[in-house]
Amino acid sequence: MNIKKIIAPSMPAAMKKVKDELGDNAVILNSKVVYHGGFLGMFRKKKIEVIAALDEIAVQPKQKTKLKKRKLPDNSHTETIKKETKHVESIARSNRENRDIMSEMAEIKRELTSVRHHHLNIQSYPEYIQSCLLQLHEAELNEKYVQELGDIMLEKWRNASSQPTKQDVISWCNEIIVDQLTTFNFEGIDYSKKYINLVGPTGVGKTTTIAKLAAEAMLEQNKRVAFITLDTYRIAAIEQLKTYAQLLNIPIEVVYKQEDFSAAMDKFADFDLVLIDTAGRNYRELVFVDELKNTFNEVNMATFLVLSISMREKDMGEIVENFQQLNIDQFIFTKIDETQSYGAMFNLIKKYEKGVAYITTGQDVPDDILTASPEIIANYLLGDEKP
Template identity: 30%
Template sequence: MELKTYQARSMSDALARVKRELGKGAMILHTRTIRRGGILGIGARTFVEITATADPKVIAARSGAGRPDELRAGVPAGSSAPVQGRVAAAYGIEKPAPAAGGPGIPQSAASTGAPHDIREDLLAIRGMVRDLLLQNDPARPADVPEELIEHYTRMISHEVARGLVMEIIDRVRPRLGESEAPMDGEDRETRSQGVSAENVREELLRYIGESLPPAAPLQLVNENRPTIVALVGPTGVGKTTTLAKLAAHMKLREGRSVGLITIDSYRIAAVEQLKTYAQIMQIPLIPVTSPAEMGDAIRRLSSVDLILIDTAGRSQKDDPRIAELRTYLAAAVPDQVHLVLSTTASEAAIRQAIEKFSVLGARQLIFTKLDEAVGFGVILNVLRSFDLRLSYLTTGQAVPDDIEVGSARRVAELILSPGVTPAGPPAETPGSHASLPNRAAAAQGV
């Protein structure tokens, strides 16, 4: 008996190797997913493993016996054809047919020679791949509706809390008619086929959006004095770059007068970076080294529309430094305090940062580095756990681009996305004054 095992990162790659090495007559005997590499399971990668053969004796024995251990994931209701035959056919691997009317092929198909429907082949492939992805998820409830399994998997892959995932599934299910019992003679699969994939996704987007507070981007709230906005957060989250993006946007696209204050005297590079931005945009920048100097700096910038304050990064575990930062902000009396957090941090670290920085009066969140994140579920988890509102999302280093208003709809799109590389913010037409803050009106809804 000649059996060969192939491993690849995806089912299509593994099947291509089977076809290339064993030919079109190969038979798939077994599939499974495995994890390799990493240390103690951390960093391990998932591979698809296929056991196949081109041995005529094995093929004849398997085809004639209809063994129960043949792979049958994704077989449409009422069909007795083994799924590996359809999968093999879809990838150009021909499975030898048993005798007419024999086990594994309906007699009508054997006698007429009618080819399998392509749609059935695709459904079989999709079902097998889905099952391979989910078979190592023992926590998945058995009653997740068929049309929601793909979205369930995506949300789990983005590390949305399982409780939230099931809440979303349970709330959207009635909107799809899933709560009603099937009529006589109507099975669950038949009912689910009546709901389009577009409708399913739209219902999920709508519910997730409705469950989140509206976005709260920067707003100019004062007419006779500057609006003062401070950005705070842990070290290395991108506060200075984000502040430069907001300043450039308000100055260059909104035509507003802007002034900058930095109290990040601990990092010379950060001050020099902000100074460079300020010189390019012709914006005044005032370094402040003590709370006593903050009031004077505010007075010197009293003629501008907006004052943006860049603060030094503070570890959420450094209570004395956070308390020191609080004295600076008490002297500035900001109208808004935005807590800047990186989506690359662990959820535990993000939650701790929110709790520790709450003493600074932060009521809005900015999530940065979406282009480096391994998942976006933390955004939803946090917004549903704390009384805070999302203001912005950033995806890169470009100033004033790579930033967008963090609408509830956008968060929903991120956690339902098949991958973890977000599309950048909407492109602006050169010379256009359509702005981030002015897009807030659209972001107030979902």
């Protein structure tokens, strides 16, 4: 790992030197105020000392594998034919083995499906309801909720005046899901709060989501928007948001300490909306959540917890638990295009009684974002991904 000590007159100047010397993938390990020069302890100049590092293993290019040329002996033609014959026989043998494995896997899948049916106890439902419940189970909806939905649909089935169709059952299920979600807040930004804070673990797409929200606020709501970023952990994160700010013609302030945050709020006092990007860290460790809480203090803001649906639900639940002290207003679910495990959205909403502000469907700014609604989530759960 390449480690360097940088000394500069200010933090922004230090960050620029880090970027120039180590590149966008540099990581800030430590920073502190130091004093230089002076005479007899007086007139010393305050400077910023930053310890930065670059993980060379992570950024080194992959080496190309070179194939060595081998000289064939005089009987190379005969030997080549023998080798090719063995190769063909090996492929044929491998294909037979693969067919056997695929057949075994298909049998195991059928057995697992049967076990799931038994475990879910759905055989007592009519076939159309069973099919709907299996769809929800495949989307990884919590089994408790699957059973509840099945019981409600069964009641509707028994009270139907005529023989229900498959489409009737799907419509019932859709209506029940929507009804159970309407008690939660599904509004996007309502602009009653000027400061919108996005928090969440690393890699969930907070910075890209902020750019999408800024574009929507400017283009559709005609709002004056500004950016504040607390993500000074990685140089690349700052540069990414600065690029979006330049493209959207939005001012941006980089916050290194509490005083910077207060100054940034004062600077953007006349703006309609200030979107705050925070560092992606391992928020299973509560110390990072405490840092955010101390930074924001008593600021009147809306806080959105950004979670990638491609994450394991257990991991998402642990992150939600740790962020509870920040008074999360709503979820933002990202990367829904990278998974089919849509049930986690419903499970987390019900468990933590939090609504959803937005769902992102890709990387394109500003297009790949939806204002969330119970209807959209129901569509995803039932296999109709069109909002």
